[in-house]
Amino acid sequence: MQATVAILILVGFESVTAMGGEAKNPKRNVPIAVITSLLVQGAFCYLFEYFAANYFLNSGYTMQNASGSAAPIGDMMVVVGNAILGPGNGRIFMLAEAFTVFLAIIGTTLSCINTGARVTYAMGKDQELPDSMGMLHSRNLTPHRAIWTLAAISAIIGCISVSNVFGDAAALQDSVVKAIPQGFWSSFGYLSHDRMAALPNSLLTMTLASNFGTFLLYALSCIICIVAYHKHPLFKPVRHLIIPIFGLLANVVCMAFYLIGPFMGYGTKMEPLFAMGIALVWGIYGAIYFLRSNKVSGRTTIVQAHQRPAGVAG
Numbered sequence: 001m002q003a004t005v006a007i008l009i010l011v012g013f014e015s016v017t018a019m020g021g022e023a024k025n026p027k028r029n030v031p032i033a034v035i036t037s038l039l040v041q042g043a044f045c046y047l048f049e050y051f052a053a054n055y056f057l058n059s060g061y062t063m064q065n066a067s068g069s070a071a072p073i074g075d076m077m078v079v080v081g082n083a084i085l086g087p088g089n090g091r092i093f094m095l096a097e098a099f100t101v102f103l104a105i106i107g108t109t110l111s112c113i114n115t116g117a118r119v120t121y122a123m124g125k126d127q128e129l130p131d132s133m134g135m136l137h138s139r140n141l142t143p144h145r146a147i148w149t150l151a152a153i154s155a156i157i158g159c160i161s162v163s164n165v166f167g168d169a170a171a172l173q174d175s176v177v178k179a180i181p182q183g184f185w186s187s188f189g190y191l192s193h194d195r196m197a198a199l200p201n202s203l204l205t206m207t208l209a210s211n212f213g214t215f216l217l218y219a220l221s222c223i224i225c226i227v228a229y230h231k232h233p234l235f236k237p238v239r240h241l242i243i244p245i246f247g248l249l250a251n252v253v254c255m256a257f258y259l260i261g262p263f264m265g266y267g268t269k270m271e272p273l274f275a276m277g278i279a280l281v282w283g284i285y286g287a288i289y290f291l292r293s294n295k296v297s298g299r300t301t302i303v304q305a306h307q308r309p310a311g312v313a314g
Contacts, residue, residue, distance in 0.1 A: 013037035014221075015115035068176060074098070113150050120146040127297060128290070157206060164202040166190070168268050171197035200270040208275035212258060213282075219251035 016033040020026040056076055057063055066072035074094050081093025121143035124134025137144040166172050174193050190196075222244040229240035258276050262269040294301045 013041065014218075015111065018115045018118045021118075068173065109154060113147060113154065116150050117143045117146040120150065127293070127299075161203045161206040164191075164196065164199050166196050167199040167201040168197060168204075168270055170201050170204075200274050201268070204268070204271045205274045205278075208258065208271055209278040212255060212275055212279045215251045215255045216279075219248050219255070222248040222251070 013034055016030055016037060020030050023029050053076075057066070061075065061079060065075070069075050077094035077097045078090035081090030082088070085093055120129060120133050121136075122134075123129045124131060124143075124146065127134075133143070133146050133149070135145055136142060171193050172190070177190050177193070180190065191199075225240060225244040226248075229235045232240075235241075258272040262272050291301060293299075
C-alpha cells in the first residue's frame, strides 16, 4: 500500500516530455531533465524525508502521539522550532513551514495543469477530444480552454479529496475531535469516530485512483518501448528490453495490489476497491467516447499493419 501512495513522490518526471515542442534542443535537454527529476525526487527528497521523519520519533514524541494527533507533521515542526528558535517560537516555525507547503501545492498544481493542458490540446488537435480543446487563444497562443477545463476539474477533485480525510483507519477519536478549536473551518469534515471509520478516506481514495492511472500509463510506456524498438537499428537489449520489462512488472505488481491487498488483509480495504471502481468507470467512459467519436468521424479504430507487396524491400 505504501508503494502505491509513495509513487506520488516520483510522478511528474515524465511531464517534461510534454514541453519538448517548446524546449531548446529537446533531444538533448529533455532526457537530461527527466533523469535529473528522478534523481532529485527519489535519491534526495524521498530519502531525506524518510529518514528524517522516522528518526524524529523518540520517547518524547512516539508513534502513538503521532497517530493520535490531527496534524503530526505540525507537531514535529513545533518541536523543531522550539529547539532551534527557542521556547515559544515553534508555532511560528510551523506556520512558516505550512506556508511553504501551500506555495509548493500551488506550484505543483500549476505544473500539472501546464502539462495536462498541452496533452489535452494535442488530443483536441487530433480530434480525440472535442475540437474546442484544440484551440489556442487568439492573442496569447495558449490552450486556454483546456487550461480552464482542467482547472475546474482539479478544483472539484480537490474538494472531494478533502471531504473526509479522517475516514476509515484514520478516524480520529472523539476526544481529539472535541479538542479541535471550534470555528468555521472545523464546522465541517469532522464526524464522530464511528461515522468517520465507516466511510472511506477520501484523500487516500483519490490518491490511489490517480496513481492507478499513473501505473497504467507507465506500464503502457514500457510496452510501447519494447514494441517500438523491436528490430529497430538502434535497439539495445538492456535499454529497450530488460529495463522496460522490469518496469512493466513493477507497475503490474502495484496495480495487482489494489485487488489482492484488501483480500489478504494488507492495509485498508475500502479505498483500493473504490479507487479501482473510479478507474474502471473512467476507463469505460473513455472507451465509449473513443468508439463513438471514431464512428462519427469515420476513423478506423484499429489500424491494420501495412502489407508490403512481394519483392519490395522494407
